[in-house]
Amino acid sequence: MGEGGGGGGGRGGRGGMVGVNYLEKIQTPTLASVYGAMLAGVDFVLMGAGIPRHIPGVLDGLAEGRAVEMRLDVEGVLTGEEVASRFDPGEFMGVAAPKLGRPGFLAIVSSATLAMTLARKSNGRVDGFVVEGATAGGHNAPPRGPMQLSVRGEPVYGARDQADLDKIREIGLPFYLAGGFGVPGRLAEAMELGAAGVQVGTAFAFCEESGIEEGIKAEVLRRSIAGEVEVFTDPLASPTGFPFKVVGVGGTLSEAGVERERGRVCDLGYLRKLYRKCDGSVGYRCAAEPVEAFVGKGGKAEEAAGRKCICNALFGTIGLGQVRGDGSVEPAIVTAGDDVAGLARYLQPGRTTYTAREVVAAVRGGGVTGDGRPALAESRGVATR
Numbered sequence: 001m002g003e004g005g006g007g008g009g010g011r012g013g014r015g016g017m018v019g020v021n022y023l024e025k026i027q028t029p030t031l032a033s034v035y036g037a038m039l040a041g042v043d044f045v046l047m048g049a050g051i052p053r054h055i056p057g058v059l060d061g062l063a064e065g066r067a068v069e070m071r072l073d074v075e076g077v078l079t080g081e082e083v084a085s086r087f088d089p090g091e092f093m094g095v096a097a098p099k100l101g102r103p104g105f106l107a108i109v110s111s112a113t114l115a116m117t118l119a120r121k122s123n124g125r126v127d128g129f130v131v132e133g134a135t136a137g138g139h140n141a142p143p144r145g146p147m148q149l150s151v152r153g154e155p156v157y158g159a160r161d162q163a164d165l166d167k168i169r170e171i172g173l174p175f176y177l178a179g180g181f182g183v184p185g186r187l188a189e190a191m192e193l194g195a196a197g198v199q200v201g202t203a204f205a206f207c208e209e210s211g212i213e214e215g216i217k218a219e220v221l222r223r224s225i226a227g228e229v230e231v232f233t234d235p236l237a238s239p240t241g242f243p244f245k246v247v248g249v250g251g252t253l254s255e256a257g258v259e260r261e262r263g264r265v266c267d268l269g270y271l272r273k274l275y276r277k278c279d280g281s282v283g284y285r286c287a288a289e290p291v292e293a294f295v296g297k298g299g300k301a302e303e304a305a306g307r308k309c310i311c312n313a314l315f316g317t318i319g320l321g322q323v324r325g326d327g328s329v330e331p332a333i334v335t336a337g338d339d340v341a342g343l344a345r346y347l348q349p350g351r352t353t354y355t356a357r358e359v360v361a362a363v364r365g366g367g368v369t370g371d372g373r374p375a376l377a378e379s380r381g382v383a384t385r
Contacts, residue, residue: 017043019106023139024050025240026270027072031087035062038100046130048108049139049242051117056105056124065089065097076276076298083274083282106176108132110141112167119171126173130199131163133179137202137337139242140233147235154233155243169194180339184362202337203346203359210356213319216334219249221352224343231338236306239271239287244310247334252316253308258331264290267322268311308333 020037022030024047034045038059047055054070061068067088074083089097104127109115115129134140134157141161148156168175174196181190182200190198204210206217223229230248237253238244248254253262266272266289275298277283285297288307295301313333315321321330346354346362 019044019046019103021046021048021108023240024048024052025242027070028085028274029270031058031062031068031070031085032092034058035087035089035092038062038103041101042103044104044106044127046106046108048130048132049240051114052107053118053122055107056122056126058124059102059105060124062087062089063100063102065099067091072274074274074276074282104128106130108178110134110161110163112164115163115168115171115175119173128174128176128196129168129171130176130178131165131168131195132199133163133177134161134233135338136179137205137245137335137340139238139240139244142241142243149235152232153235155235165193165195179337182337182359182363183339183342183345184365187363188365198363200359200363202339203343203363204356205336206340206343207346207356207359208353211318212334213317213332216249216252216317216332218352220247220334220336220340221343221347223248224341225347227341229341229343231336231340234306234308237308237333238310239273239307241287245335245337247336247340249332249334251331253313253331253333259308262309262331264288264309265312266290266293266309268309268315270311 018041020034020042022033022045034055037045045055045059058068058070067086067090069084069086072083072085077083105125106128107115107118107126108130109118110132115131118126118129132141134143134155140155143155143157144160150156175194176197176199177186177190177193177195178199178201181187181198182203187198205212206220210217220229232246232248232254233243234246235243237246246254251258253259266286269284269286271288272284272286274282275285277297283297285294285299286307287294287299287304288309289304291301291304294304309330310333312322312330314335316330316332317334321332323329346358348354348358
């Protein structure tokens with residue numbers, strides 16, 4: 001979200017731009033998934049939770065209809081050994097692949113060092129960055145140095161974990177600030193710092209248009225109104241090893257009893273990792289699968305402690321949890337940034353829900369009413385640029 005007029009390739013006659021966000025940690029389906037997004041005319045590809053130096057070159061190749069390769073992270077491979085996935089658009093389509101528009105690439109980073117590395121050493125053009133702080137929802141970058149936990153058991157972030165915006169500005173590419181910037185007043189602050197705009201996640205996640213299950217949205221908003229909503233930055237929940245923000249919601253994996261009743265099942269496998277098996281072939285394992293299975297594949301029991309099945313749980317969050325043979329439904333897990341506590345600011349008097357349009361108007365600077373709620377001035381043209 002930034003200043004300026006409406007953006008590029010309209011979708012359904014509505015104008016604006018469309019981006020798709022990938023996790024670098026999920027690698028095996030990436031090439032085919034990116035190509036599908038490009039066939040649909042996506043304007044931007046975003047990627048975080050890793051060092052995606054290979055994605056700009058992938059976008060270049062797919063736009064030209066060429067076969068592309070991407071190195072896969074495999075635990076236990078020998079130094080210098082490389083395992084890669086390959087995708088050929090022509091082979092997939094059965095005819096000569098068409099030329100496609102090359103979407104812009106925005107890397108999600110938490111430090112100037114990573115931003116500079118990607119700008120200088122990627123295999124193609126990087127078009128900008130989303131600079132994400134530790135208050136953002138979902139996966140967070142681990143703190144620098146040895147992991148230290150607070151009294152609550154959360155990772156402790158300090159001054160070293162603050163991105164150096166002076167150095168990021170020097171790179172000369174547009175950047176957007178994320179993590180607590182999707183609130184009234186902070187768009188102007190971000191742009192004064194040299195940003196092209198802000199990324200808004202939490203406020204949109206609980207608006208009327210969001211795909212999160214309605215009961216979950218209602219409970220989170222009720223808790224926000226009552227001042228009772230809590231977010232825990234769980235250092236163990238995600239099998240990726242990255243800290244993961246979990247919102248306390250009844251009946252979800254934030255409750256220990258729900259997790260115990262579910263047991264450990266890994267049957268979607270999006271976040272599983274590749275590893276070199278004893279016979280030289282490549283296998284899959286996940287720290288959230290049954291511990292005995294994980295250890296049998298060479299994993300360590302201590303690495304499995306506290307892990308949650310993020311894959312199944314996030315489908316549960318949007319009402320698509322798998323139904324088990326006994327009739328039980330996979331429980332959800334709710335993730336949001338620290339600003340989830342302030343969602344009540346978007347609720348107008350007498351309302352229990354709010355819209356994405358109201359969020360945009362508030363963040364764009366519609367002002368604040370006497371009771372602290374945003375005044376809903378008309379948006380003056382919102383775009384990602």
